[in-house]
Amino acid sequence: MPENVYEIVSLGMRYWFAFLGLLIVWRAFSWLRKDRRAKHRRLKHLPDAGMIGEMVVLQGSDELPEGTVIPVPRAGVLGFVRTCDVVVPVDGVAARHVDFVFQDGKGLLLFPLHKQRCIVDDTELTHRSKTKKFPMCHGSRLQVGDAVLRLRLFAGLDTEYRPTYAPYQPEQSWWPEQYPEENQPAPWQNSPYVYQQPANPWQQEEQPFYEEQPQEESWLNPPVYQPWQPPQQQDVFPPAQPRQQTRRRRRYHEE
């Protein structure tokens, strides 16, 4: 094509290109806006999207009464400030207290921030290696500051093991019908299948200031009849149900 004709065609076409460019940009931005609305609409129907479970407050404060349920995401921070994922406005909890992440097949790992104190099932997480050993599972209890929280996981999430005081033994009934004698160990204690919490060597037993001496029975000192009472109910939680059919696909095996 002769050069001057091409020049005129090309000059005419530039408006077409500018129009198409503007059209593409306009469509892209309107798409972005539309998608944003659609996402909000969709998430409104899915309150649990992205959550792995919830924390139930066992001991809280005026601002966080007992029984409150806080949803727990897969990873986040627990603390008293609003920007945290799990907000616990209780005395003794730091602004950003503990970092947590849920690991499939293991449990909710806790990483205390800035050497904050953090007790999981009566074990204090003092070191990173302890964090790995004591993940939170379904029914685990967490003590941060003056707050006590219990974790409840949604069905379909699997964890490595159960806490010692709530073992899950499907071949036995979960509470023996025959009460054991006083000094006998419970059937799950000393079991090789169950994780045994080691005794804390630093924990000192309370020494009573004055100990009453047992007195011999005599007519002056007749035995007082005490009715039998069942042993005090321990902190037990019904175990998680076995795996459902509707299992979440495992993907996040990130350590």
Add this chain to the structure above:
Amino acid sequence: MRNDQQERTFRRDPGKLLSSAVMLFYFSAFLLLWLKDFAWQAAALAVAVPAMIWLGVNFLPHLFPADKLLLSLTNFLCALGVLVLYATNPAYAYQQAVYYGVGLVAMVVCIYLVRIIRHWRIPVYLLMPVSLALLALPLIIGRETNGAKNWFYVGSLSVQPSEIVKLSLLLIISHFMSRRKFLPWLIFAVGCLGLLMLQKDLGTALMYYGVTLMLYYASSSNLLLTGIGLAGGAGAAVLGYKMFAHVKRRVAIWQNPWSDYDNAGYQLVQGLMAIASGGLFGVGLGLGSPRTIPVYHTDFIFAVICEQFGVIFGLCVLLMYVAIIWRGATTAMAARTSFHGLLAMGATLMIGLQTFVIIGGVIKLIPLTGVTMPFVSYGGTSLVSSMCLIGLLQGVASLNEDDLNEDTRLAMLGSEEGMR
């Protein structure tokens, strides 16, 4: 509570008009170039490029829940590179078209990697020494071009390792940051920056530094350490200015390119002239004299676009990058794990910062540093790595989509409404 009408509106594909506009754009543009000298190559590209776009935008989403908007915009920008290169130097355009195809494949591979790999620990620990070694290679066997020594040749193929290491940097820092480990990524990032400084590749160093710092701030929200990092970066910049002669020269050119327009400021002055002569609507595709700009095919391709299509179209290109960033940030915010969020945000920031650094350099907002314009500039490594970045982003987006679908399914199973 939606009725059927709303359901249909909700489901309707909003991208049909967009992708057809993109394909129409390239069809008409290559047809116009064909009119110029009736070369069969232009006619072939007029068919091939829209076909490639169709493949990229409409076929890929059949494999996994891909983000069509991101695909359309990315494909538009890649094809824009091919078009502008064809209008200026057809030999470059054919190579770029091949790399465009390779880039699409690389993008799919990246998407699958993100979707499949569960344990990033071992890959990441493997990537660290490999990346550092790759980055050190140009220092040993590289050749110096334009004052920077950041290339090496494998046979006839030139490779810029900093473009590849970009990807592993993102994987490494997002892995360690999401695990709250501080030292490994710091060591890696400092090593990378040191090697880049040795190569005198300051634009890339600036990009790496910016992305690392921004991701650290997002993951830890630690203002104090971020501030220290910022101050350290500023100190390093001042030190670099004092130490390297070519940095001083670049800054002097930036301050007044017109004082030495025949030698040092020639590039910048020619770029500015090209932008100015384009005006609002450009001088017309295939007209003007874009080849008078020294590196019109890589660094100054934005000036060429502005000359050929005008400032309005240049602004549109800028807005497309903004849309990509918006989409990337949305994807990162919807990610379920910290790792995936950081990965998506890192890829977004990398693309955004690179674009800012090069366009800012061309329009004389900041000193010019030799980085490529993502997707558009000529260069196989650059195009493929940019497509890989989009692949990482797409991978995270597809995981998000999967998760949301799973949540929806569970909610439907659990609710009475679903049972009925």
Add this chain to the structure above:
Amino acid sequence: MKQQRYLFKVLALIMFGLFLLLAVYGGYSIFTYGNRWFSYSRNPRVRAQKENVIAGDILDRNGIVLATTVDGKRTYQADEAARRAVVHLLGDSQGQVSNGVEAFQTRYLYGFEASLSERFNALLSGQPQRGDNVTLTIDSQLCTLIARSFAQHNPGKNGAAVVMNYKTGELMGSISLPNFDPQNITAATLADAGQPFWNRATQSVYPPGSSFKIITTASALQNIPDITTMDILCTGGLSVMNQAIRDYGNAVHEKLTLREAFKKSCNNVYALTAITLGDDALRKTAEDFGFNDNFLFRDLVVENSTYPTENRNQFELATTGIGQSALAATPMHMCMVAAAIANDGVMMEPRLLMNVQSASGSTRTTYQSKVYRTALPAADAATLQSYMREVVKSGTGTRAAVPGLTICGKTGSAESSLAGSDVTYGWFVGYIENPDLPYAVSILVESIEDGEGGGSTAAPVAADVFEYLRALP
């Protein structure tokens, strides 16, 4: 995660901010400097276009053709004196003069602005494309007259002169000496040490000398109450920081009011006034008059004037008050200063282009007058007008007087050291006080003899200009 998500949003906003910066900076710089970048003489696109397009004509306000293209060659007026006088405004086709009309209006002259239909018509008719015709506001005969008068009163001297309409800002004439003949540029012209290609009216900055006292007076009128009635003592030698500031010819004026000091151009009084004003007040007034501003006029490229901001002490301040120190201004800017006083404090933007017409005769654009800035209140401007009237009536500028016209003005002699030797510049800035002849003048003569001043070198040229302007229909 929540915090991280929030910070992602912040980071995305930062990126949007950066891109907004790109768009705003890019748009702004292309909008303001785009034409300057484009019309740069090194632009290869213009060179390419010159081979395909016949450049348009340049006309003056009376329709005299200043430049046209005959058989592919650029030709100028027949009279050599006439084409030499306007050469700096016009520029040459080789691009030796920076920012002349030939270079700065390339967009029009070489048909870059031609619309699609015009190109199509050109294609159909089969003739080569013609550029647009540009009409300037200047009067070619006036330019010739100024050049002749300048050479007559100051033979062999370099210098510049600017004449503008102070009500509209239209440039009536402007010359720069030495000049050259655009029709035959020889190797000797190119190698001339006197730099004939340099447009001294807009591209060179000079110390304004006593003509800056207009601005010092304006500042005093605005900032010192009762300055008009105050008596100020001139001892003949004011000692500031152990350095003496003396008057012209070591004169001692004793007691003076500001009016008399302005008339006699008393350095002592103005040095004292500047010290009393302080640096901030004086600088503010100077910046109101356009000093330290980046001049971005639509169709003229004027070098920026500077009011010094570094190394300010009492002595520097005192010398600034009398127009020395590191002050620098172009003749064009000093003309604008005089014009602002004449126009009751309102400074008009100078302009050169009257209109642009396409080759087929339709008007492409017409330029309108625009206010550049308000320099000082009208009341103070009126006071200054009366002072300037005195100067020409019975002060230093009597040689600029023209019978039958009320001329106001201010002379100046500025000292500067150039290449190791002291040089004196003679200035005259002034205007006609007549609403029908609203013209302001600024004349600069380089390196005048000892014992001469602006009143004896520049003022006579101004008188000739006023004489010519009076005869205008």
